[in-house]
Amino acid sequence: MNYKINKLNDGHSFKVKSPSNIALIKYWGKYGEQLPSNPSLSITLDNAHTLTTYKISKSDKFELNFKFESMSNEKFQARVEKFFNRAVEFFPFINECRIEMDSMNSFPHSSGIASSAASMSNFASALCEIEKVVTEEDHDEEYYQKKASFMARLGSGSASRSLFPKMSIWGKSVQGSSQEYAIGLDSYDKSFEGICDSIAIVSASEKAVSSSAGHALMNTHPFAKTRFLNACNNFNSLCFALSRGDFKSFAEIVEAEALELHGLMMNSKPSFILMEPNTLAIIAKIRDFRGQTGAKICFTLDAGPNVHILYLKEDEAKVRQFIEEEVRGLCHNNVVIHDHMGNGIEVEYLSRDS
Template sequence: MVENDFVPAGYTAQSERGKVTWRAPSNIALVKYWGKRENQIPANPSLSFTLDACNTTTSLSYEKRNGKRTDFSFELFFEGKAKDDFKPKIELFFKRTKHYLPFLKDYHFKIETSNSFPHSSGIASSASGMAALSLCLMDLEKQLDPDMGMDFMLQKASFLARLGSGSACRSIQGNLIQWGAHSGIPGSSDQYGIQYPFRVHKVFKNYHDTILLVDKGKKQVSSTMGHNLMHGHPFADNRFKQAHENISRLKPVFADGNLKEFINIVESEALTLHAMMMTSEPYFMLMKPNTLEIIHKIWEFRRESNSNLCFTLDAGANVHVLYPEFEKEKVHQFIKNELIVFCEKEQYICDRIGFGAKRLKSVSDNLYG
């Protein structure tokens, strides 16, 4: 699929008003996306686990507008309260997607959104938020084009979500999602995420992710600024090459359930992400002292217990502790005994691998039963 494939030829049905609701999960990248080109195109491919408990629920109420329409019309509510400071991001998203959703100016929208995780918890909500909104808009387009297949709907939702937030394209489906063109991954694309097409050992299908909230404050550097710092970065080309190589290295790992090699690749990816930020211009140190304390504790515990837990990081101080289902009790006890003391107010979130977004029942529901 290419961009023009997502431009509708026309609509065969109408919808005057209605309401749809979707819940979309966050995701955690195993191979990191860091650096992008124009139009939200990634500089390197990435691979992520879709999560479950950390999600965004978005309801989209829509009503047909009358008269000449030259602008977008929408109101936005976050957890029940008007959120005008979010509106510029939605406006930009609508501008980027209007070519692919030509009905956008025909309706007034009421967007109501909420997160399952606490506000300012340090968990990025742009991926789950843009994924949920994109699915709501595609739900409306499916009503206008009843012949649209579900596979195409989900693929286009991923394409649209990417235009709002790059990693959001990995929050439509689950449980293991590839985004970015890679010569060894058939069907992979810079335009949207795809479900990983190769064999995945059962040990990776019920993995856990406990998120240790080291720092719940506002991010020191925005994702957009961070990605832009890769332009002209002295190590950028080698980093992009490394990402391609790590995705190739993970193919036999996922097939065979090789947890030791999984740990090596995932932790290296996390530290490389932060190394790129520490060596950019300007440079940033997004890990906190407690981030490093947790990492050393994890290494010590793994060495002494022969456990298979590991860590990964996003572009911040929080630590994602990854571990297989069969070690859940042992790792939970370790986290409670040794790690939560390094979290802000001892707060953490227990999550696990999920299987993608879900449409929720609403009063106007007549499409999916």
């Protein structure tokens, strides 16, 4: 591929807004270089996002000036530098760029929202935007979307899914899918369009175990093979439920996946109990409310105590009332973050070289 770095002589500025996502079929276990042991399926969020402003200019060597919320952050700077250094193999023009970044998250730290998914998809998308400027090649958007997903995956596996609108899948499963990048999923019943996700913050503490350490536990887990087979079966069943608008089956599969993830952590070596008493209390209230009202509501969990409450748009009013009356009081500082299905990566150009 040919590059014209001189196109960046006068600087090039843009913003990237990249969402987090919530997995319904969990990615838990990997091999090689961030390759998934089973396919996963997620909902792309909207309100929970990373917003980064970039200014790119030509330089004799790679230079990075990273700020988080307009302030220097050595810990984040080191992680971002690691990502961009890894990316040189696929985006060689980095070695001739000065990259200035100012990044922020719309959600608080330790909120049960995957910040790495939002941030790594942001950085990968930015690289593809720069490539569009400096390359002489004529590629379509699908090429860049796959390349960005591929690169995001190397930073954080779940980040590969954040680039796509609505829902996405990662891992070899359906036609066109891959271990190396995610693809969008658009074959679902319209009843699931705009599905809501209200996140009940049970605890704002740091996670007891990092995602990387959690994945590593699957390498010696006694139930690993059974888990991966079960995840594949759940994946196929969930795709079928989505295509038919079958919320009852959707809820059963999504909740089983969430609880299985936590069960795997409880019987791993070492063992981790990630749920807290109020996690279980909220789950019980969701199931009681569903049974009493027939509302299309269910829950999922990440690798932590916070509860993602999923519900269809048609039930939004009564579910929000339920959350206010029954759930908010069980949350840390009464915090519930409301979100919904989103449209993936958004890019806004502030200046563009000709």
